[in-house]
Amino acid sequence: MSDAKDVFRVQNYYPQFAHCSLPATFAFLREPEISALVNGEYTGRNAESAIRRISEAMRPFRGRHFVSTDFAAPTDSPRFLSSKRGAVVSAQSAWYSLAGSAKIRALAAAGDVQCVCIRKFREFDVPREFRLFVKNGELVAMSQRFLTRHFRRLVRRQEDYWNVAKMFFEEIRSSLPVDTLAIDIYITCKRKVIVVDINPWGEPTDPLMFRDWNREVTEPLGCLLVPPPCMISGDVHVSF
Structure with missing residues (x-):
């Protein structure tokens, strides 16, 4: 049975709004990879598996990327708080940003992370x-x-x-x-x-x-x- 908040998962609402949103791709994580995210693992078999999955999803976009999960972006990670404003250039830096975010780890622990959403990074005024x-x-x-x-x-x-x-x-x-x-x-x-x-x-x-x-x-x-x-x-x- 789906939760009422599931409609706010980016992977669920994006298809309806793709025509008026920035292009996006999704890397759906497996349970061991989500566990690695919960534990803030930067290396290891499951972290490396997740990084490969994110790398595959990044292929349509060149240059800098912006990553988030179902409900949130890692806005409390050091990379996001730096002058980079959350921009990542590789799947590894994307994973480091996610695993380094206490907010994302807490969401993953609560069962609120199923995927990583990848968009081409764009500077907004x-x-x-x-x-x-x-x-x-x-x-x-x-x-x-x-x-x-x-x-x-x-x-x-x-x-x-x-x-x-x-x-x-x-x-x-x-x-x-x-x-x-x-x-x-x-x-x-x-x-x-x-x-x-x-x-x-x-x-x-x-x-x-x-x-x-x-x-x-x-x-x-x-x-x-x-x-x-x-x-x-x-x-x-x-x-x-």
């Missing part, structure tokens, strides 16, 4: 990454994906990006695996939308500028952005 919020089959909001700062140029494009998202949503509405979820997208300079990931509604998915998964929404909120920093003037006294 951070201000054009967004999360769409779909509730009961309706697009209710979109949020700036990374909340590290306020981008003034986003304010000028705020309404335009919201309109792009609405048009895109109408195109994919019938393909959604469930009617309440969150979709990570990237809007290119030519206003093309790329699906990056599909996530369940609620924790552990971050609500970002939507703030609260339980908030009541009576009408669409539009594109939600990090506000500009506040400036304090006058006679200001600070004490500690």
